[in-house]
Amino acid sequence: xxxxxxxxxxxxxxxxxxxxxxxxxxxxxxxxxxxxxxxxxxxxxxxxxxxxxxxxxxxxxxxxxxxxxxxxxxxxxxxxxxxxxxxxxxxxxxxxxxxxxxxxxxxxxxxxxxxxxxxxxxxxxxxxxxxxxxxxxxxxxxxxxxxxxxxxxxxxxxxxxxxxxxxxxxxxxxxxxxxxxxxxxxxxxxxxxxxxxxxxxxxxxxxxxxxxxxxxxxxxxxxxxxxxxxxxxxxxxxxxxxxxxxxxxxxxxxxxxxxxxxxxxxxxxxxxxxxxxxxxxxxxxxxxxxxxxxxxxxxxxxxxxxxxxxxxxxxxxxxxxxxxxxxxxxxxxxxxxxxxxxxxxxxxxxxxxxxxxxxxxxxxxxxxxxxxxxxxxxxxxxxxxxxxxxxxxxxxxxxxxxxxxxxxxxxxxxxxxxxxxxxxxxxxxxxxxxxxxxxxxxxxxxxxxxxxxxxxxxxxxxxxxxxxxxxx
Numbered sequence: 001x002x003x004x005x006x007x008x009x010x011x012x013x014x015x016x017x018x019x020x021x022x023x024x025x026x027x028x029x030x031x032x033x034x035x036x037x038x039x040x041x042x043x044x045x046x047x048x049x050x051x052x053x054x055x056x057x058x059x060x061x062x063x064x065x066x067x068x069x070x071x072x073x074x075x076x077x078x079x080x081x082x083x084x085x086x087x088x089x090x091x092x093x094x095x096x097x098x099x100x101x102x103x104x105x106x107x108x109x110x111x112x113x114x115x116x117x118x119x120x121x122x123x124x125x126x127x128x129x130x131x132x133x134x135x136x137x138x139x140x141x142x143x144x145x146x147x148x149x150x151x152x153x154x155x156x157x158x159x160x161x162x163x164x165x166x167x168x169x170x171x172x173x174x175x176x177x178x179x180x181x182x183x184x185x186x187x188x189x190x191x192x193x194x195x196x197x198x199x200x201x202x203x204x205x206x207x208x209x210x211x212x213x214x215x216x217x218x219x220x221x222x223x224x225x226x227x228x229x230x231x232x233x234x235x236x237x238x239x240x241x242x243x244x245x246x247x248x249x250x251x252x253x254x255x256x257x258x259x260x261x262x263x264x265x266x267x268x269x270x271x272x273x274x275x276x277x278x279x280x281x282x283x284x285x286x287x288x289x290x291x292x293x294x295x296x297x298x299x300x301x302x303x304x305x306x307x308x309x310x311x312x313x314x315x316x317x318x319x320x321x322x323x324x325x326x327x328x329x330x331x332x333x334x335x336x337x338x339x340x341x342x343x344x345x346x347x348x349x350x351x352x353x354x355x356x357x358x359x360x361x362x363x364x365x366x367x368x369x370x371x372x373x374x375x376x377x378x379x380x381x382x383x384x385x386x387x388x389x390x391x392x393x394x395x396x397x398x399x400x401x402x403x404x405x406x407x408x409x410x411x412x413x414x415x416x417x418x419x420x421x422x423x424x425x426x427x428x429x430x431x432x433x434x435x436x437x438x439x440x441x442x443x444x445x446x447x448x449x450x451x452x453x454x455x456x457x458x459x460x461x462x463x464x465x466x467x468x469x470x471x472x
Contacts, residue, residue, distance in 0.1 A: 003118050004028045006047040008038040008064065009080070010056045014103070018051075021107055027114070035059025039067060047075070049098075049117050051110070054081035054088060062091060069096040076117045080110065086271065093272045099227070100272070112226050123195065123234060138180075138187040144328070146320040149313040156310055157181065161188035167260070169245075169305045170283040172312030174447050175362030178283035179243055181312055186239040191279060194238030197231045202247040202457045209252050211268050214259075220269020232265055232276050239279045244447070245305065246286030246297060247458035257301045280305075285447070286456065296456075315357040315364060323349050325361070329368035330380060341375045347382035355389055359448060366443075435463060 005027045009015035012033065019029045030045060032038040035056055050068065054061035065077055079092040082103040089100040098120075099113045136142070140161070145154045160168055161184075168185065170178040179198065186196040204212055211221075215230030232240060242248070248256070259265050260280060264273045282305050291297035315322065327344050334341045348371075357363050371384040382390070435453065442449040450460040 002026060002028045003049060003114075003121070004030070004045075004047045005049050005051055005114075006030050006032065006038065006041065006045065007051045008032045008035065008056075008061070009053045010034055018107070018110075022114075025111065025114075035061070035064040038064055042068065042072070048121055049114065050075055050077045051114075052077055052079055054079050054092070062088070062095065065092060065095045065097060076121065078110070078113055078117065090272050093274055096275075116227065116229060120229065120234065138184045140184060140188050143184065144321050144324045146324070147313070147318045149317045150321065153310065153313055156308075157185055158188075160308060160310070161185050164189040164191050164279055167279070167305060167307040168281045169288075169307075169309045170281065170312060171288075171309060172283075172285065173314050173360055174285045174445075174451055175360035176312040176314055177361045178285075178312050179241065180361075181310070182239075182241040182281045182283060185281065186241075186279070189239075189279070191238050195235045196239045196241065197235040198241045198243055199231060201242055201244050202461060206249055206252065210255060213256075214265045214267055215270075216268035217270045220267075224269070227267070230265070230267065232259065232278060233274065235278045237277055239281060242280070242282040244284055244457060245282040246284035246288055246291055247456055249458070250296070250298065253298045253301045257298065257304060260301070260304045285451070315360040319353070322352055322357075322364070325364060326352055326368055329365050330372060333369040333372040337369070337373055339372050339375065340378050341372050341380050342378045343380070345379045345381040348380050348385070351382040351385060351389060359445075431463070435460070 003026075005022060007015060007019055007022065007029055009018065009031070010033055015031050015033065019031050022029045030041065030047070032041050036059055038050075038052070039059075052061045052064055061079055061081070065079065068075055068077060073096065076098040077096070079089075079097045079100045080103055081088065081100075092100050098117055101109050101113050104110075140154065140158060143154060145151050160166060168182070170182055172178050182198075183196055186192065199213065210216075211224075211228070211230070213230050213232055215228050215233055216224050218224060218226050242256075259276060263276050265276055266273055288297050288302050288306070292299045292302050315325075318325075323344065326349075330341060330344055333339070352364075359366070367385060367389065370386065371380055375381075375384045435449070438452050439446065439449045442452065446460055447457050450457045453460065455463075
């Protein structure tokens with residue numbers, strides 16, 4: 001599509017030259033020779049981007065920027081000047097400018113900034129296009145909540161959706177649906193038509209965390225070929241959810257704390273302070289209070305996140321909801337996999353009712369998908385489920401046979417049998433093999449494996465990186 005620009009420049013020769021070059025790049029360009037003309041034109045013309053000269057007689061670029069942001073806060077404004085100062089740049093960003101660009105004959109910086117602006121506009125339109133679908137998918141009234149625990153929880157969710165600036169800490173066991181509930185809060189709040197960005201704290205490399213979150217300036221480090229907006233800028237007006245916040249290293253917790261306290265950020269290599277208008281949420285399966293006591297989590301960050309804490313109930317406390325949820329996952333999987341399965345048989349229902357679901361909602365969803373995949377009839381029965389679902393399932397036990405301990409019961413499905421040869425293998429060898437086996441038993445789910453091993457997800461990743469090759 002052709003993006004529409006309004007170019008405001010008081011020097012006629014510069015205005016005409018820039019308009020010609022921008023038109024050649026595929027933009028639809030209208031021009032104004034003064035701030036007054038620009039404001040008059042904006043009453044009838046709705047550009048995608050406003051390119052605004054800073055130094056003009058009568059109404060300056062900053063004056064026009066302030067008025068535009070008051071009436072049309074969504075409009076992206078690029079401030080353009082040949083005689084700007086750092087103070088001007090800071091003031092322009094404070095007033096809500098998208099960027100501040102110095103005039104140049106080749107216009108390289110302007111072209112690069114326009115590309116970033118159109119990328120952001122494309123993202124915004126994608127969010128708007130999907131917002132109606134997301135509103136239905138995450139509608140509060142569509143959530144199955146028959147149990148007392150879930151009804152109480154959903155009442156809290158309704159109240160938090162109304163208060164769109166309150167920071168929320170979502171706690172709960174692995175697989176309970178913390179991320180999903182974060183989206184429910186977002187898509188039922190006044191911010192529903194804005195982005196909902198998720199930050200997977202354990203997966204972002206430490207050295208790239210600041211760049212991914214805050215963005216960076218051109219040349220701020222090797223490989224920074226241009227300016228990049230971070231996730232917080234891209235989420236402007238929306239919500240940012242920090243998943244597995246408990247696994248964030250201490251050195252990065254301090255950087256996040258400053259943003260939460262000041263509601264501003266600075267790009268890596270930049271000096272301008274950029275305001276942040278987002279709602280912050282965090283999710284974790286760790287006890288952060290215990291992590292604070294152990295010195296593994298900053299106390300000040302914990303208090304900043306712990307404005308309102310919601311604990312998502314585990315599936316074992318939602319007994320009346322297991323079958324309705326299973327039927328919902330059955331239909332979804334049958335449609336996705338194009339299978340003829342339509343109903344949940346009595347034997348399957350009885351099996352699901354007695355199972356403990358250590359992996360909670362996520363495990364139920366995966367089990368239903370797997371069962372539907374191998375089912376050849378319209379009715380799903382107990383025989384379609386894997387063997388470890390039949391009978392009660394106890395927490396995973398780690399045992400090492402050989403000279404170190406007695407051999408476990410050969411029929412114990414929870415035991416991990418690792419052979420250790422005294423004098424030939426080291427303790428590290430034993431640890432690596434245990435981790436590999438537990439990961440395999442957890443179907444590659446590192447968060448669940450870490451829980452079985454009694455360590456954090458971050459510690460699991462760290463120990464795996466120390467091995468010579470892949471463990472699974």
